[in-house]
Amino acid sequence: MSSLTHINASGEAHMVDVSAKAETLREARAEAFVTMAPATxxxxxxxxxxxxxxxxxxxxxxxxxxxxxxxxxxLCHPLALSKVEVHLTAEIDRHRVRIDTLCRLTGKTGVEMEALTAASVAALTIYDMCKAVQKDMVIGPVRLLAKSGGKSGDFKVEAL
Structure with missing residues (x-):
């Protein structure tokens, strides 16, 4: 396992300097679920x-x-995203909504946090809009599905 990049030699949190990194095409996908009553x-x-x-x-x-x-x-860098997609699918048989996100850019840092944030906030929005009807909806799991680009290479969950 590599060392934590957001901690400097003195043990202090800091924003990683990406100025010397090469720009590459970077992409990340994430998912989240909101489980609810069939009527909701x-x-x-x-x-x-x-x-x-x-x-x-x-x-x-x-x-x-x-x-x-x-x-x-x-400590996240501001990014000029070139693409953001948010897909929502009703999984009727499982009483839930699946949220699948994609973020892409050409840049010096990855977009995993952007994909995860998009999925999380979309799930929170569903909860917010439906809480008057049902307060016991469940959000989760939320996870990174895949990422590509950058020095650390590609990642894809096994069960994808």
């Missing part, structure tokens, strides 16, 4: 929610969150 999911899928289109709102929230990850996570 049906309300979303049927477009019967009184607040409007839950999926459209969650998609926009996820995209905005990816673009602002550097403001939310300490």
């Amino acid at each position: 999911l049906a309300m979303i899928v049927d477009g019967q929610h009184h607040k409007g289109d839950v999926f459209a709102t969650a998609r926009i929230a996820g995209i905005q969150a990816a673009k602002r990850t550097w403001e939310l996570i300490p």
